[in-house]
Amino acid sequence: MFAYAIRRIIQSIVVLLVVGLVAFAMFRFMGDPIDNMVGQERSTVDIERLRGELGLNDPFVVQYFNFLNNAARGNFGISYQQSRPVFDILLERAPATLELAGVSGLLAILIGIVLGVFTAIRRDGLAANTIMVVSLIGVSLPTFLIGVLLIYLFSVELDLLPSFGRGEVVKIGGWSTGFLTVSGLKALVLPAITLGLYQMTLIMRLVRSEMLEVLRQDYVRFARARGLPEKLIYFRHALKNTLIPVLTVTGLQLGSIIAFAIVTETVFQWPGIGLLFVNAIQFVDIPVMAAYLMMISVLFVCINLVVDLLYFAVDPRLRDDNAAVKI
Amino acid sequence: MIKSTITRTLDSDFLWSFRRSKLAMGSFVVVFLLLAGALFSPFIATHNPYDMTTLNLMNGFSAPMEPNAFTGDQFWLGSDGQGRDIFSTILYGLRLSLFVGFMAVAFALVLGVSMGLIAGYVGGWIGATIMRIADVQLTFPAILVAMLIFGIAKGITPVDMREEMAIWVLILAIGLSDWVQFARVVRGATLVEKNKEYVQAARLIGRHPAFIMIRHILPNVLGPVMVIATISLALAIIAEATLSYLGVGAPVTQPSLGTLIRIGQGFLFSGEWWILLFPALTLLALALSVNLLGDWLRDALNPRLR
Numbered sequence: 239m240f241a242y243a244i245r246r247i248i249q250s251i252v253v254l255l256v257v258g259l260v261a262f263a264m265f266r267f268m269g270d271p272i273d274n275m276v277g278q279e280r281s282t283v284d285i286e287r288l289r290g291e292l293g294l295n296d297p298f299v300v301q302y303f304n305f306l307n308n309a310a311r312g313n314f315g316i317s318y319q320q321s322r323p324v325f326d327i328l329l330e331r332a333p334a335t336l337e338l339a340g341v342s343g344l345l346a347i348l349i350g351i352v353l354g355v356f357t358a359i360r361r362d363g364l365a366a367n368t369i370m371v372v373s374l375i376g377v378s379l380p381t382f383l384i385g386v387l388l389i390y391l392f393s394v395e396l397d398l399l400p401s402f403g404r405g406e407v408v409k410i411g412g413w414s415t416g417f418l419t420v421s422g423l424k425a426l427v428l429p430a431i432t433l434g435l436y437q438m439t440l441i442m443r444l445v446r447s448e449m450l451e452v453l454r455q456d457y458v459r460f461a462r463a464r465g466l467p468e469k470l471i472y473f474r475h476a477l478k479n480t481l482i483p484v485l486t487v488t489g490l491q492l493g494s495i496i497a498f499a500i501v502t503e504t505v506f507q508w509p510g511i512g513l514l515f516v517n518a519i520q521f522v523d524i525p526v527m528a529a530y531l532m533m534i535s536v537l538f539v540c541i542n543l544v545v546d547l548l549y550f551a552v553d554p555r556l557r558d559d560n561a562a563v564k565i
Numbered sequence: 566m567i568k569s570t571i572t573r574t575l576d577s578d579f580l581w582s583f584r585r586s587k588l589a590m591g592s593f594v595v596v597f598l599l600l601a602g603a604l605f606s607p608f609i610a611t612h613n614p615y616d617m618t619t620l621n622l623m624n625g626f627s628a629p630m631e632p633n634a635f636t637g638d639q640f641w642l643g644s645d646g647q648g649r650d651i652f653s654t655i656l657y658g659l660r661l662s663l664f665v666g667f668m669a670v671a672f673a674l675v676l677g678v679s680m681g682l683i684a685g686y687v688g689g690w691i692g693a694t695i696m697r698i699a700d701v702q703l704t705f706p707a708i709l710v711a712m713l714i715f716g717i718a719k720g721i722t723p724v725d726m727r728e729e730m731a732i733w734v735l736i737l738a739i740g741l742s743d744w745v746q747f748a749r750v751v752r753g754a755t756l757v758e759k760n761k762e763y764v765q766a767a768r769l770i771g772r773h774p775a776f777i778m779i780r781h782i783l784p785n786v787l788g789p790v791m792v793i794a795t796i797s798l799a800l801a802i803i804a805e806a807t808l809s810y811l812g813v814g815a816p817v818t819q820p821s822l823g824t825l826i827r828i829g830q831g832f833l834f835s836g837e838w839w840i841l842l843f844p845a846l847t848l849l850a851l852a853l854s855v856n857l858l859g860d861w862l863r864d865a866l867n868p869r870l871r
Contacts, residue, residue, distance in 0.1 A: 378856035
């Protein structure tokens with residue numbers, strides 16, 4: 239177990255170092271950042287001064303070392319586009335993305351489990367079949383199309399909900415929250431549905447198939463024979479035993495929610511990290527791209543590491559030494 | 566010979582399961598119509614929407630099926646701000662979306678299959694490195710990988726080349742984000758084929774490894790590759806639309822369906838709903854039918870999954 243954990247952690251660090259190298263290579267070799275920052279009117283003296291300030295005249299190794307050293311301390315340099323430290327921009331944008339991702343994740347889990355249980359219990363009913371077909375359509379459509387169509391329906395035709403932005407936000411310390419105002423909550427509805435829909439259908443289908451499996455077991459039949467109320471059997475006996483795979487999948491989907499926030503944030507012009515990244519790509523703002531790349535890699539590598547180690551702790555079959563090598 | 570091939574095809578399980586599935590036939594018809602529309606768009610479209618000489622600014626913002634207030638011209642699906650016929654822009658956009666989708670899958674297929682063959686047949690540290698890269702790439706969502714590759718490639722190309730290179734960069738980005746599935750499946754199948762007698766015989770008579778890989782092993786691992794290719798096509802079309810919608814894909818001068826939806830969203834609140842809605846519905850039909858067709862094909866070609 240210990241050897242496996244160490245090997246797995248070293249692997250993760252290597253992955254992060256490689257990603258760091260990619261990020262640095264982007265940083266160093268892609269175009270001349272000065273071109274993107276100054277107009278044609280700037281004098282060569284100004285340009286040279288800026289070049290020195292940004293450390294673009296240092297030798298390669300020094301720049302790489304500086305990059306790693308700074309990145310480890312959360313310093314990703316100055317955005318070419320906004321001329322402000324990238325870290326400050328990220329910090330300012332983070333609450334919007336985290337709130338959106340949190341709400342959509344919660345929605346996906348709650349509604350996904352409820353619908354999953356429902357479609358499993360009434361597996362031949364008309365409502366359950368309709369839900370299954372609709373969920374199939376939901377899975378095969380691109381996220382942004384769902385968002386755009388929701389805007390068309392609820393913002394343009396029905397005029398019920400706002401189509402962009404976060405509404406009014408309240409500042410608590412360094413955290414700006416949209417939870418405390420009516421417009422903030424209203425603005426959250428459509429983006430949260432758009433972002434959570436895919437995960438919701440995924441969880442729903444998983445819960446449904448697991449439930450169908452569990453409901454066939456003898457202990458459920460025995461519970462029925464004892465005359466326990468249906469509600470108790472479904473939620474106490476059956477649902478509890480379906481939750482382990484659901485939790486694993488949900489954990490793995492956590493990263494995807496944050497990554498797919500890019501699309502949803504662009505559709506709804508939600509001022510989060512994802513929108514920042516899209517704008518960074520459009521304007522070739524390398525420091526922001528590099529910082530986002532590093533941040534998301536740390537997130538993904540950590541989630542994968544934790545899930546792998548948990549599997550290992552839970553499943554004794556993996557503890558066989560030969561199996562560990564294969565992983 | 567030809568006759569027997571035809572009767573064999575007509576008699577096959579494959580066609581039988583196709584004729585039995587209404588959903589598969591329906592999606593096939595939709596895909597076929599869209600493909601034909603894309604292929605023959607210069608002949609079907611009322612004009613080339615990106616040829617400035619065919620545009621009349623006075624035709625701007627005509628509603629669908631209503632004669633324009635100034636010129637009296639009628640547009641089936643309305644026109645955009647510059648007087649382009651939406652029906653024509655959809656056909657040209659569809660053409661681009663499908664072109665990028667097919668090219669990206671072809672690129673991913675060639676790259677993934679060769680990597681998989683090498684990883685499976687040659688093995689050793691080369692194979693281990695290839696599969697390690699594949700594993701790492703698989704931990705990140707494909708769309709994110711594609712965006713990053715697009716961003717990097719955009720940074721490398723000179724500023725004045727960006728517009729014309731954008732489509733090829735897009736194909737490269739989507740293809741590179743999608744090769745892993747092919748490589749994994751082909752490697753697995755190659756590891757099985759490698760130890761069979763015909764491969765050993767070929768090795769014994771001194772065939773070159775590259776020859777064995779391409780002529781002997783490749784034909785035997787192609788079955789599952791075709792299934793993955795269809796599913797990849799659906800994913801590639803969605804990826805292209807998403808990237809273009811985000812503004813990191815097809816440029817405004819050569820809009821794909823995703824770009825059209827991006828442009829259309831800007832007119833949504835001023836009442837010109839047709840600029841958004843018709844491209845969106847076209848993409849919806851395309852994504853849905855290719856997906857359904859892919860699902861059906863996977864079931865039909867993989868009897869074990871039934």
